[in-house]
Amino acid sequence: MSPEQVQDVIARTRFNDDGLVPAIAQQWDSREVLMMAWMDEAALRETLETGRGIYFSRSRGARWAKGDTSGHVQQVREVRLDCDGDTVLLLVDQTGAACHTGDRTCFDADVVVVAP
């Protein structure tokens, strides 16, 4: 992706007052929703430039390159902005577990059936 294309995406993204945008990661083929995390502009830029899922850790207040410790990296295939540009959807290929608990997704452990 060219620097101009990267800049265009960033210009269309509406970051919140903290300079962050929520990013949903979805496994591209199975369509599982893997996790939801946050990106600042630098994280979105690095994701677009490198094709790897990079986030901003709100608890640590710092860049979070997913998989640096665990090896559970995300190869990003598509980045989608929603209709008002304030949410990012990433179609990724997730290596191993997306969740720090070891579960495949962060949404595996607490399932409430409302209407089966």
Added chain:
Amino acid sequence: MSPEQVQDVIARTRFNDDGLVPAIAQQWDSREVLMMAWMDEAALRETLETGRGIYFSRSRGARWAKGDTSGHVQQVREVRLDCDGDTVLLLVDQTGAACHTGDRTCFDADVVVVAP
């Protein structure tokens, strides 16, 4: 769902400083990510009690019963909390378009291919 079960889910949910939690709506069978919106405690409670997708509109500062105007209601089948309880995933059956633009999902219009 019993009042006790509803209260248990609410007690496990970590609302942010504004009293809100992000809620991702996913079509239960196709697994499309339809939209991301926000819920306050009352919206989550009503969603659990009624099985219908109810949100909190940040722009209007008020309850938002999706589909009341458009007819594009969401029948909720599952509510999932993520590993730290600060994001909700709804598995829904979406009537018609999820997006106010008329698109099926809010993520249909702005797709950036990173690595095909």
